[in-house]
Amino acid sequence: MPRARKSLFLNIPYDSSFSKLYLAYIAGVSSFGLTPRATLEIPGGERRLDRILTLIRSCAYSLHDLSRVELNRRPPRTPRFNMPFELGLAVSWQKLKRPNHTWFVFEAMPRRAEKSLSDISGTDVYIHNGNARGVFTQLCNAFVRLKSQPTIQDMEEIYGRLADLLPELQARAGASSPFEARVFQDLVLTARALTQR
Amino acid sequence: MAVLIETPFPSMRQVAKTLGVPAERAKEIERLVEKRYKSGPEDRVLNRRSGNKRGSARSRGGRRS
Numbered sequence: 258m259p260r261a262r263k264s265l266f267l268n269i270p271y272d273s274s275f276s277k278l279y280l281a282y283i284a285g286v287s288s289f290g291l292t293p294r295a296t297l298e299i300p301g302g303e304r305r306l307d308r309i310l311t312l313i314r315s316c317a318y319s320l321h322d323l324s325r326v327e328l329n330r331r332p333p334r335t336p337r338f339n340m341p342f343e344l345g346l347a348v349s350w351q352k353l354k355r356p357n358h359t360w361f362v363f364e365a366m367p368r369r370a371e372k373s374l375s376d377i378s379g380t381d382v383y384i385h386n387g388n389a390r391g392v393f394t395q396l397c398n399a400f401v402r403l404k405s406q407p408t409i410q411d412m413e414e415i416y417g418r419l420a421d422l423l424p425e426l427q428a429r430a431g432a433s434s435p436f437e438a439r440v441f442q443d444l445v446l447t448a449r450a451l452t453q454r
Numbered sequence: 455m456a457v458l459i460e461t462p463f464p465s466m467r468q469v470a471k472t473l474g475v476p477a478e479r480a481k482e483i484e485r486l487v488e489k490r491y492k493s494g495p496e497d498r499v500l501n502r503r504s505g506n507k508r509g510s511a512r513s514r515g516g517r518r519s
Contacts, residue, residue, distance in 0.1 A: 263464050264472060290463040292472050318457070359457055381455075401456045405463070422490065442473045446480050449469045450487040 265291045266312050266319035268343045271436040275325060279435060280423070280444070281389035282320070284416035285396040287448035288407035291318065298438045309343055310350075317358065319347040320399075324365035324387060326373055341374055361399050363392070389416055407452075415451045422447055 265286050269279060286293045294316055299308045313319055321344040328334045344362065351358040362380055364370045365387035371378050383399055385391030393412040423435055426447065430439040464472070470480035 263461050263468070289459055290461060291459065292464060292469050294472075298473065399456060400459055402459050418487075418491065422486070425486070442475050443479075443483055445473060446466065446469060446475070446483040447487060449464070449466055450484050451491075452463065453466075 263290065263292055264294050264316040264318075266316040266347070267293045267295045268319060268321040268340055268347070269295070270322070270325040270337065270340065271297055272325070273434070276435050277389055277420075278322070278324075278385070278387070278392055280419045281392040281412075281416055282322075283441075283444050283448050284389075284419055285393050285407075285412045286320070287445065288412045288415060288452055289396065289400045289402060290405070290452075291400075292449070293445055295441055297436055298441050300438065310346060313343075313347050313350050313358075314355075319344075319358070319360045320363060321347065321360060322363045323370050323374065324363065324385070344374075344377075363395060365391075389413070411452075415448055418451055419444055419447060 267282055267286065269275065269282060271279075283293050294312050296305070296309050296312060299312070321340055323340050323344070326337055326340060328336055344360065347358065347360045351360060361383060362370055362377060363383045363385055365385060367382075367384050370382045383395035385395050390409065390413070393409045393416075396412070397407075397409065423440075423444070426440055426443045427433070427435065427437075430437060430443065432440045434440070435444070466480045466484055467477055470477050
């Protein structure tokens with residue numbers, strides 16, 4: 258089975274206010290037997306856009322969280338275009354090259370994505386209400402496994418343990434933030450270890 | 455519409471390879487998880503996932519030694 262069938266490109270914001278949902282995505286996606294990938298795991302040296310395209314190409318699925326597209330607080334206040342831009346790259350990849358690539362749009366608020374990005378009208382937008390349980394619920398709406406279908410409770414337990422282990426993983430990596438390459442990789446490995454079957 | 459996932463769960467080794475990290479680091483993480491949770495009374499996820507059908511001593515009506 259090609260490796261890509263088991264990987265999911267996670268297109269999310271990397272900021273402290275998103276750290277709970279970041280853990281929730283890693284826990285939830287891993288519970289479905291998929292390996293989350295993210296741009297932050299790849300070392301520098303390559304052009305960022307090339308890295309993003311390489312990652313999208315290597316994944317069967319991509320999940321784009323548009324819940325933090327609002328203006329950021331630091332002056333000059335600017336909207337955050339990265340997530341919708343990467344969604345556009347994934348859509349192009351699917352439409353022009355790889356029809357099997359499946360992309361999902363997640364949001365915190367109903368109808369906001371359709372307002373801010375009307376080009377996606379007609380697309381199912383998965384509303385997670387900005388909390389971990391909402392992410393798990395919507396992942397269950399997006400994915401189904403015939404065997405070993407994870408429950409919300411399974412995902413919550415894994416999420417709780419990731420949160421529990423995060424300080425240790427950060428300490429081992431000498432990292433001050435969970436959004437660092439080594440911490441992300443260790444979180445994905447930890448989530449997999451917790452879902453051993 | 456939900457996407458059906460039929461691929462088996464990847465092994466720790468496969469996940470490490472996908473992420474481009476050494477297999478030894480995956481083993482370290484496995485050891486960390488085992489050490490932290492394997493013997494814990496609340497270890498429901500790991501036991502269930504590893505096919506432990508017996509459950510804990512407490513759930514079988516016994517006492518934990």
